[in-house]
Amino acid sequence: MDKKGVIWEELADFLLGGAILIAAIIFFIIMTGFTTEKESDYFEEEIIDVKDKELFISFLREEYTDDETFGDLLSEAVENSEKKTFIENFDMFLEEVYETKVCWKLYVGEEEWISKNICRTDIELLDSQIYVPTLNSYYKIRMNILGYAQ
Amino acid sequence: MNKKSKIYFTVLFMLLFVSVFIPYALNISFSKKGKFDKYIGESQLHLIKTYETGEVILFYIDQGARAALKQAISNLGLTQTDFNRQKINKTKKRLLPEFQNNFLKITDNFPETKIPIIIDEYEFNLKRKGNSVELLGKYSDILKLEIRTDNKIVFTEAEIIKGERLGYYLLNPSFRETVAIT
Structure with a gap:
């Protein structure tokens, strides 16, 4: 084989080897890498849900006085239907957390129980629910921070 | 395989890849969870x-x-x-x-x-x-x-x-x- 023939032979080998390698990589990426919009939305929603719940529970575990947490204050407020103290203190606490006033709603079961402040933005900051027990049953409490307040 | 047939094979292979393997992979990727049975991050x-x-x-x-x-x-x-x-x-x-x-x-x-x-x-x-x-x-x-x-x-x-x-x-x-x- 002459010199030119060797170069062509090398080039042909290189092209074939490279093509197979690139094809294999592309095939693998396509096989494993794609997620539909529905799937990625599902993951995003689930992660937001988990983060919101974690945040809500940590709010309720925050100390209100030496012996009481906001969770204790909330369950007392719900049980005694006396929401004034809870609203004032929790609103102040949320203002400290978000460094500005926020508009928020609290639902007991399906019923809207508290609605505090008027929103100026509609970027939802938190939406989560937990269970607060009573002796014979439990309350389903949903907290929704709808955005920053006016 | 001589150099001519190698080049023909490469071209043929790429055509086959574009027309058969890629659509097949896309179909699998979008219709099922693919090779790993679960979505990445599901567990x-x-x-x-x-x-x-x-x-x-x-x-x-x-x-x-x-x-x-x-x-x-x-x-x-x-x-x-x-x-x-x-x-x-x-x-x-x-x-x-x-x-x-x-x-x-x-x-x-x-x-x-x-x-x-x-x-x-x-x-x-x-x-x-x-x-x-x-x-x-x-x-x-x-x-x-x-x-x-x-x-x-x-x-x-x-x-x-x-x-x-x-x-x-x-x-x-x-x-x-x-x-x-x-």
């Missing part, structure tokens, strides 16, 4: 969700212990004097059974499934703190919460429900509750 998501459920349960237990203690104090009509150093042991003997009854009732009422608390696994310590009383419940065992793909809340002691189980998440339902007394 982690179930683990995080179980952790979230665990936090909800622990919060419920904390609040439940507090409600049970308040109710027990109220039912027995206990006041600050009952928690004096001289009387506290006697008070503890009266208070704990009442508290335990209330607490078990509350843990049985948890939505979806009852929390399989074994009350004898608790070691209780009652003490007075100023105008309040503190109850420490130290649980010597653990609760095993299943990490499940169907997101059902299942403790291992509970009835086995069909569905894939990825592992266990361990919870310790110990608590420390302080309640004001009059």
Whole structure:
């Protein structure tokens, strides 16, 4: 084989080897890498849900006085239907957390129980629910921070 | 294979790849979960969700212990004097059974499934703190919460429900509750 023939032979080998390698990589990426919009939305929603719940529970575990947490204050407020103290203190606490006033709603079961402040933005900051027990049953409490307040 | 046929083969291979393999891979990728059977991150998501459920349960237990203690104090009509150093042991003997009854009732009422608390696994310590009383419940065992793909809340002691189980998440339902007394 002459010199030119060797170069062509090398080039042909290189092209074939490279093509197979690139094809294999592309095939693998396509096989494993794609997620539909529905799937990625599902993951995003689930992660937001988990983060919101974690945040809500940590709010309720925050100390209100030496012996009481906001969770204790909330369950007392719900049980005694006396929401004034809870609203004032929790609103102040949320203002400290978000460094500005926020508009928020609290639902007991399906019923809207508290609605505090008027929103100026509609970027939802938190939406989560937990269970607060009573002796014979439990309350389903949903907290929704709808955005920053006016 | 000579150089000419190698070049023809390469061109043919690329054509085949574009017209057959890529559509096949796209079809698999969009229609099924692909080679790994689960979406990337799906198992982690179930683990995080179980952790979230665990936090909800622990919060419920904390609040439940507090409600049970308040109710027990109220039912027995206990006041600050009952928690004096001289009387506290006697008070503890009266208070704990009442508290335990209330607490078990509350843990049985948890939505979806009852929390399989074994009350004898608790070691209780009652003490007075100023105008309040503190109850420490130290649980010597653990609760095993299943990490499940169907997101059902299942403790291992509970009835086995069909569905894939990825592992266990361990919870310790110990608590420390302080309640004001009059």
